[in-house]
Amino acid sequence: MSSDTFPISSRGNEAGASADKLAVLSTPYGESAGVRRRSVLGAGASGGPGPAPRASAGSETTRAIQSALPASIPPRNQDEPSGYAPGSVLLPLAAETSDAVSMSATTPSEPLQAPADTSPAHGTEAEKGTGAVATVTESSAAAAGSVPAPGVEEAREDPVPAALPDSRTWEESAYAPAPRRRRLPMWTAAASFLLLLGVGTAAYAYASHYEDHAVPGTVVAGTDLSGKTREEVVTAVEDLTAKATVTVSGDVEVTASLEDLGVSVDAEATADAAMARGDALVDRFRALVNDQEIEVVTASDDQALADYATSLIPEDQVKAVNATVLLEEDGATFTITPSSAGTSLDSASLGQAARKAAASLTPTSVSVSFDSSAPEVSDSQAQEAADKANEWVGQDITVATADGTSVYTASAVEKASWITVTNSADAAPTIEVDAAQVTSWVEAQAADAGSEPVNGERNVNSDGEVVSTPVEAVDGEDVNNAAEVSDEIVQALDDNQAYSGAFEMTVVEATWSERTIADGAEKLIYQAEPGEKWIDVDLASRTVTSYEGATVVRGPVTIVDGAEETPTVTGTYQIYLQYDSQTMEGDNIDGSRYRTEDVPWVSYFHSGYAFHGAPWRSDFGYSASHGCVNMPVEEAKWIYDWVDIGTTVVSHY
The missing domain is CATH 3.10.20.800 (Ubiquitin-like (UB roll))
Structure with a gap:
C-alpha cells in the first residue's frame, strides 16, 4: 500500500478511523487494539516516527498476545534478556477484504529508550516508536471472534511488526546518526613516510659506501673481499700470492714460489677487475643477489720456468740444453748456442702446477721425475x-x-x-x-x-x-x-x-x-724603445754611454776594460745583481790568486763581469782589468743608482 494508513478491518471503530485512520484489531482476549500502518514517506512528512509504545507487563493487550502464542514458543520472560527469537509472534489482523489477516509482530531485542508521547490521540500509555511502522493501542471495538486459533496463520498481504517493549536506546535505534567512517590517523602516514625515508637513506648510504669498496659477493680465488677498498684488495691478493706455493716431490723435493716458476700475479690489475664490478650504480644493487668470482690476473715466463727446472737437476748429472738464438757482441749479427742431450726435468708439469696455484692462490703440489732425453730445441x-x-x-x-x-x-x-x-x-x-x-x-x-x-x-x-x-x-x-x-x-x-x-x-x-723604437735609434748599436734605459759599452773607444731610448743621459765615460789575456765579453746582456760594496777575488794569468776588498758600487751584467768603481786607478782609457769594466767611483755609483735589474747592456767593438 502507498497510502499513509493501512485499514486492518472494515468493521473497526469508525470514529477512531475518521480521526486517526486507525484499523481495529479484534482479539478474543479482551479489549481490541488499534493498529496504524504508516509508510516511510508518510512518517517523514509528519516529522518522523514517534517513540515505540512501551506495553506494560500487566496490560490486557500484553496478556492477550502472550495467551495467543503457540505452545512451542513460550511467552517472553520479563527477566530474560531481550532477543529476536523469543519476541517473534504472529498476530491475526483484519484485512480489507476479509474479516481477519495475520500479522507478524517482531519484538526488538532491546526496548527503545525514547521520551513518551503524551498526545491525546494515543493516551498516556501509547508511545511513539523510533523504528516501527505500526502502533498498537488498547481499544474496546475489536471482536473476539476475529482472531484465529493459536498456531494457525492465514495468508496476509503485508506482515506488520508489532511494537513490543524494546530495550534499545535512542542512540542505538535505526534513526540514530550513522557512525562516521574511520580515517587513517596522521601518525600512520607519518610512520609510512619515515619508513620510506629510512629505506631511501639506507640505499643512498649503501651506494655511496660501495663506490670505493668491493661490492658484496666479490670473490677472488675463493676469498670473499666484499667491503674492502682497492688498496685492501691489493694487499689481500699479495698475501694470498705469497702463500700460493708449489710443493715439488718425486725425484726432486722442494717448495717453490710462483716467482721461482716464472709466474707473476698482477695484484693491481686483479684489484681493478674486482672494483670494476661496482662501477655502475645498478651493479652495486645487483651484487646483493649475485656473487661473482674474479679471475686472478697472471703472466708467465717460460724461460724463467725452464731455468728453474734446470737448476733443480743435481750438479753431478748432465743437463739437457736447448739451442738458443742470441745477438753477437757486434750488435749486428745473430748466432746460436748449440744444444746438448742429458738429464732434463718435466718443466711442463711444473708450469701447469704453477698456473693452477696462481689461478686459485692456494698451495698445490706436483710430482716430477728426471728424464734422459734430447733437448726440446735443436740446433737446426x-x-x-x-x-x-x-x-x-x-x-x-x-x-x-x-x-x-x-x-x-x-x-x-x-x-x-x-x-x-x-x-x-x-x-x-x-x-x-x-x-x-x-x-x-x-x-x-x-x-x-x-x-x-x-x-x-x-x-x-x-x-x-x-x-x-x-x-x-x-x-x-x-x-x-x-x-x-x-x-x-x-x-x-x-x-x-x-x-x-x-x-x-x-x-x-x-x-x-x-x-x-725611439726615433733615431735605428742608427745605434741597440735599437731601444722610447724611454728604454740601456748602456752602450764601446770597447773600441773604451767608453760607456748611458741612453734612454735614443737620447744620451750620461757619458761617454772613459773606462778600463779587460786586458788582452782577460778581455771583456761582448754581446747583449742585462743587469742581474748589484752590491754597494764587495770583496773580489780570482785567478791571475800566472795562476796566482788576487783579492781586492771593499770594491764599491758593483753592478753585474754577465756571469762575473760587472761595472764597478776602481779607486786604485788614477787614470782610465786603456785595457788592464780582469774583464770587468773599471770606472771612476762616482761614475760607478751613478750607474748603480740609475740602472734597474733587467736594464740592457750592449758590449761591442
Whole structure:
C-alpha cells in the first residue's frame, strides 16, 4: 500500500478511523487494539516516527498476545534478556477484504529508550516508536471472534511488526546518526613516510659506501673481499700470492714460489677487475643477489720456468740444453748456442702446477721425475731463426726528405735492435720486428728532416715605418707521415724486403713581431724603445754611454776594460745583481790568486763581469782589468743608482 494508513478491518471503530485512520484489531482476549500502518514517506512528512509504545507487563493487550502464542514458543520472560527469537509472534489482523489477516509482530531485542508521547490521540500509555511502522493501542471495538486459533496463520498481504517493549536506546535505534567512517590517523602516514625515508637513506648510504669498496659477493680465488677498498684488495691478493706455493716431490723435493716458476700475479690489475664490478650504480644493487668470482690476473715466463727446472737437476748429472738464438757482441749479427742431450726435468708439469696455484692462490703440489732425453730445441731450429733475423738485418732501409736533399739509412746495428728474439723451453725460437723500436728510429729522422720556424722581428718608428729588421722570418717544416713510414718499414721486414720511402712535409709558417723604437735609434748599436734605459759599452773607444731610448743621459765615460789575456765579453746582456760594496777575488794569468776588498758600487751584467768603481786607478782609457769594466767611483755609483735589474747592456767593438 502507498497510502499513509493501512485499514486492518472494515468493521473497526469508525470514529477512531475518521480521526486517526486507525484499523481495529479484534482479539478474543479482551479489549481490541488499534493498529496504524504508516509508510516511510508518510512518517517523514509528519516529522518522523514517534517513540515505540512501551506495553506494560500487566496490560490486557500484553496478556492477550502472550495467551495467543503457540505452545512451542513460550511467552517472553520479563527477566530474560531481550532477543529476536523469543519476541517473534504472529498476530491475526483484519484485512480489507476479509474479516481477519495475520500479522507478524517482531519484538526488538532491546526496548527503545525514547521520551513518551503524551498526545491525546494515543493516551498516556501509547508511545511513539523510533523504528516501527505500526502502533498498537488498547481499544474496546475489536471482536473476539476475529482472531484465529493459536498456531494457525492465514495468508496476509503485508506482515506488520508489532511494537513490543524494546530495550534499545535512542542512540542505538535505526534513526540514530550513522557512525562516521574511520580515517587513517596522521601518525600512520607519518610512520609510512619515515619508513620510506629510512629505506631511501639506507640505499643512498649503501651506494655511496660501495663506490670505493668491493661490492658484496666479490670473490677472488675463493676469498670473499666484499667491503674492502682497492688498496685492501691489493694487499689481500699479495698475501694470498705469497702463500700460493708449489710443493715439488718425486725425484726432486722442494717448495717453490710462483716467482721461482716464472709466474707473476698482477695484484693491481686483479684489484681493478674486482672494483670494476661496482662501477655502475645498478651493479652495486645487483651484487646483493649475485656473487661473482674474479679471475686472478697472471703472466708467465717460460724461460724463467725452464731455468728453474734446470737448476733443480743435481750438479753431478748432465743437463739437457736447448739451442738458443742470441745477438753477437757486434750488435749486428745473430748466432746460436748449440744444444746438448742429458738429464732434463718435466718443466711442463711444473708450469701447469704453477698456473693452477696462481689461478686459485692456494698451495698445490706436483710430482716430477728426471728424464734422459734430447733437448726440446735443436740446433737446426735455432739456426733457422738466426738466419731469418740476419736476412732482415741485411735489407736496406732508407727514407729521404721530400726534396731529396737528405737521405736517412738505417745501419745494421739499428736494424738488429728492431728484432726481438724469443727463446722457448719447449719450442723453436721465434723472431719478430719490434714496431716501437722502428717508430723511435723514424721519429728521430723526421725530427732532423723537419725544421722549426724562425719568427721575424721588425723595428718601426713612431710613424709605423719599418726602419730595421733584426731577424728575418723563415718558415719551418714538419714531417706529417712518420707513422705511415714506420708501418711500411715493419711490413717490409716481415716480408723480408728492402724499403725506400720519403717523408712528406707540412710548412709551418713563421710569424712577425714588430717593435716600436725611439726615433733615431735605428742608427745605434741597440735599437731601444722610447724611454728604454740601456748602456752602450764601446770597447773600441773604451767608453760607456748611458741612453734612454735614443737620447744620451750620461757619458761617454772613459773606462778600463779587460786586458788582452782577460778581455771583456761582448754581446747583449742585462743587469742581474748589484752590491754597494764587495770583496773580489780570482785567478791571475800566472795562476796566482788576487783579492781586492771593499770594491764599491758593483753592478753585474754577465756571469762575473760587472761595472764597478776602481779607486786604485788614477787614470782610465786603456785595457788592464780582469774583464770587468773599471770606472771612476762616482761614475760607478751613478750607474748603480740609475740602472734597474733587467736594464740592457750592449758590449761591442
